[in-house]
Amino acid sequence: MTMTISPGSGVRSLKDRLLGRPLPLPGEPRAVVRLHDVTKTYPNGRTALRDVDLAIPEGDFVFLVGPSGAGKSTLIKLLIRDELPSHGSVFVDGLDVARLPRREVPKLRRRIGIVFQDFKLLPRKTVRENVAFALEVTGTPGRRIRPAVDRVLALVGLTNQADQLPSQLSGGEQQRTAIARALVHDPRLIIADEPTGNLDPLIAWEIIQLLLRINELGVTVLMATHNAEVVTALRRRVVALEEGRIVRDEPRGAYHHDD
Amino acid sequence: MTMTISPGSGVRSLKDRLLGRPLPLPGEPRAVVRLHDVTKTYPNGRTALRDVDLAIPEGDFVFLVGPSGAGKSTLIKLLIRDELPSHGSVFVDGLDVARLPRREVPKLRRRIGIVFQDFKLLPRKTVRENVAFALEVTGTPGRRIRPAVDRVLALVGLTNQADQLPSQLSGGEQQRTAIARALVHDPRLIIADEPTGNLDPLIAWEIIQLLLRINELGVTVLMATHNAEVVTALRRRVVALEEGRIVRDEPRGAYHHDD
């Protein structure tokens, strides 16, 4: 776990910082996610992110890697305004997340599909209901819910488990339910926190293939993961965090063993 | 996910079944875990295990692999009597688990260290308290608790996070807390359900090393995992489940991609 600051990322964030310019230059592809000089210190004094600068253009597929406790989940929480940055600014899909008025927060979250590291399923609802829930509470008309839910459940291979409660699912099935819920409202940005942690390699690959296919349709994907095999095989953009700093940002990266 | 029944396991379970003998022959090493002809059908009709025969001798280190939903967690739940088998018998450390009177169940669980797939941490207790909890509720004298807890927290690398609540931990830190709790009372059998799912490869390896070291001290380890790299590298015994059946049981196995 040595500090290997790759020159590329260092230079870029320095430039950004000097110009103090969170918005993209004309001609640059629109950045769906843009963090500018972000620091996050939790109330108990633990600093999870330090001076993070990051831009993810529309249509990108980004792996967020780094050791346990590096700040990956914290970064994701900032994007969905589950936490507020202590310093710096966060833009998602053009919205200034940190300065968003409270009542606008749902709007932000509806544009994003989120897979939580701890699934966050409702224990008293079946798989189908959990997935439908994300549509219902955002006001989707009833007749459109059923087909959409059935489609994503088939996509993640849970058609047979549709009427089981989370407590009656295997760990992997719970994770796939969480993924299905994140996909069901066709979000323009998908943020997945360790979406394959509980999956066997085969299903993990299928989920990744799924995310890749969705990405090809123009959806931006940000995925925090420890799955070295997948990261290395795909050669997509890799952002590596370590002790709260971006230590590497490569357009066609691999998973290094010190991540 | 084809059915590849390895001849070795088939023959052994057949022999066992013909002789109807759940207890070991004299001279055979004592089996810490022994499943005989176990079938588990959940109340909703889903059969998670079918005719499973398995013996784990004392001091073994066993990987339990198989695709998501194969029945790994169900098998583990049978061992700690979180569920009862629909058919067949389960012996753990000489106790007939399925027929154990209710008030003897704590005795069984105290002999085992369990890492749950979903951690099962108490949200209102700190890391230290969560780990100490397992000792307190089993009646360990107060003065022995503190040193034991500090030792395992150091072992899993959580000394700095000792006073944080689970909600203030990263996913990997939560998982390490769960592991620390399973180790703290020096169990003779450790059952870990996907203990490295949320860990980066480095820490995952450290945890495995830890389990190996503990195993060398004579503690039996049963570990359900999808971590192909670890399984393949270690060449330990691998039991593979598929759709509730044991399809492979190799003394020096690897992780096959159809698991």
Add this chain to the structure above:
Amino acid sequence: MLRFLAFSLRRAWQGFWRNALMSLAATATMTLMLVLLAGFWILQAGLLAGLEFVEQKVEVVADLRDDAPAAEIDALRRRLLAEPGVRSVDYVSKEEALARFRERLAAQGEEDLTRYLDENPLRASLEVKLADPRVAGEITDRLRNERIVESVIDIENLVDRVLTVTNILRMAGAVVLVVVGLIVLFIVVNTIRLAVLARADEIEIMRLVGASDAFIRWPFVFEGAFVGLLGSLVTLGLLGLAAEPIGRFLFDFFRILPLQLGSLARDVAIVVLAAGLGLGTVGSWISVRTYLLR
């Protein structure tokens, strides 16, 4: 809007039954508390009616000179009737007074002393019944200055005492009712808060998947309203079953007339329904608010 309403109601209904144990516990608490509230409301209404009855009994009695001419008595009577606070003025002749005195003695089991009398020593009198007992003093003074009035029994003391007692009782009744109301408020809101607390996860998840505050709040509020409504209906059912003995009790004890009973029943029904719905709604609103504000 209609879809939102349908969604909220459906979710409320599901929420109620999926946590059936908790919902029914909350409903039972609500019912008990409403019964308590209704019981005290009824007692308070009975007390008020009873006190009014007592106060209406207050009268000023003016003994008349034996030589007072009938015409003057009648004129005085009419003048008194025109006074504010006077309900009725009755003329009691000497004979009537004696007859009544005998009755009273008999009723009290006393010796009938009147049979030892040679002539009727009692006076004719004017009995002034008051609508408002507070004018007693004034009426007494005015009567004392009348020529044909021999004497007026000084009841000011008595009136004061009655008024003091009834005012104290009225105030005590109101205080008890308010206290009971607060207890009911607290217990019900508390119960609902505990029920919502057990579902904090659900609220958290709704927020994270992008539900707006309205979508989170209203199903809970409707669920609370539902609990309140159910509690009210059960309470009204129970009160309906007990209506007859309650009515008899109120009549015997507080002299509430059947006519008043009807309006009391209506009041109680309104109070129970309003309290049930109001408490359920406001209780869940408050309970959910805690989570939405974060």
Add this chain to the structure above:
Amino acid sequence: MLRFLAFSLRRAWQGFWRNALMSLAATATMTLMLVLLAGFWILQAGLLAGLEFVEQKVEVVADLRDDAPAAEIDALRRRLLAEPGVRSVDYVSKEEALARFRERLAAQGEEDLTRYLDENPLRASLEVKLADPRVAGEITDRLRNERIVESVIDIENLVDRVLTVTNILRMAGAVVLVVVGLIVLFIVVNTIRLAVLARADEIEIMRLVGASDAFIRWPFVFEGAFVGLLGSLVTLGLLGLAAEPIGRFLFDFFRILPLQLGSLARDVAIVVLAAGLGLGTVGSWISVRTYLLR
């Protein structure tokens, strides 16, 4: 064992404060309910004392012949005192009777008719006060057969009516107290159940790490007992603050004497403490049981 106790108490204490909001809500509910219970207990005690007071007023009065010799009167008096159910027998002379009669008339604001009398028409009498109003009929009959007794006022009807009313009131008081007790029981157990329900996860985890039932149950039971104890103490504190007005009210309204007040206060303290501790303990025992049985 001692370690177990220490552990359970520590856990209970922690459990109380870690869910402070919920614990305080439960305590507040407990307090309110105990105040309710204590209030009704006091009212019931007052009612009982008041009824006893009324019943003690029941007396049989035997008018004596004017020619009855003092010796015989005294003999009769002593015989009556020996009867069971008789509390005291007082001799009232003719003069005393007249004096009392005058007083009564005056008190009622009636005309003093006695001044028109030539001689004292009243009789001397024996007033038999009863400890047990049920013997009134029997005593009356016996007195009627005495030679020196002129007449006995027939009070059987009155006694029956008093007894009916007091019995109904006694029963009503007991029923109300039991109902209030059940309400309190239900609400408190319900509140504790909701509080435990919110911690089902904790119980589940304890079971999975091998805690025996005792280790799971007792911290919760102690926590419930703690809630009960705290609720009781707060309740007693409140009652202590309100002791003076309560005492005055009881004295004025129900004629409870200061001596009886002391024992009532003791009773109430015992009831409040016992109910608080009992309900807290039993409530959490029941609530936890649900989870342990699975």
